[in-house]
Amino acid sequence: MELRDGLYTVTDRTADSSGKISYTLRLNAGHFIYRVHFPGQPITPGVCMVQIVRELMEDYTGKRLRIQAVKNVKFLTVLSPAEIPSVTYEMVPSPLSASSFPVNMQAVVSGGGQTVAKISLTLSNEDI
Numbered sequence: 001m002e003l004r005d006g007l008y009t010v011t012d013r014t015a016d017s018s019g020k021i022s023y024t025l026r027l028n029a030g031h032f033i034y035r036v037h038f039p040g041q042p043i044t045p046g047v048c049m050v051q052i053v054r055e056l057m058e059d060y061t062g063k064r065l066r067i068q069a070v071k072n073v074k075f076l077t078v079l080s081p082a083e084i085p086s087v088t089y090e091m092v093p094s095p096l097s098a099s100s101f102p103v104n105m106q107a108v109v110s111g112g113g114q115t116v117a118k119i120s121l122t123l124s125n126e127d128i
Contacts (some may be wrong), residue, residue: 001051003048003051003052004055007031008026009028015060020091020092024087027044027079029082033045043079046073046075049119052089053089053105053119056091057093057105057123063125064126064127065126066124067122068102070119073121076116079109079116084111084112087110089107089109091108092105101124102123104120105123
C-alpha cells in the first residue's frame, strides 16, 4: 500500500553534498489510517513511518525498492498529525551512490522541535 499523497504529501525535498537527503511532509489527519489508529486520538503507526522511508528513497532514486532488513527502530515519541502536522525525514544512505544496492539507511524523523523516531534499515532494488 502506497502512503504518499494519501497519508502524507511531500512539501519539500533537499539533498546536500554530504549525502544527507531531507524531505518535509505534511500528514493528512483525515486519512483512513488515522480514523482507525486510534479514533479521536490519531497516531501514526510505526510501520507507516518505516514504509515512508522506503517510499521517499524510491522518489529520490527513481527505482522500485523493497525493505530487505529492518535493523533498528526507536520510537521516541508519539507522532500525532493533530499535534505534529509536519515532519522531516533526514536520511543518509550508505553507500552514498543512489545506484548502488543494497543500501543501508539511517533515518531520523523529527517534528514539533523533537526527534520522533530513528530508523535503520536496508533497501534493495526490486528490479535486480
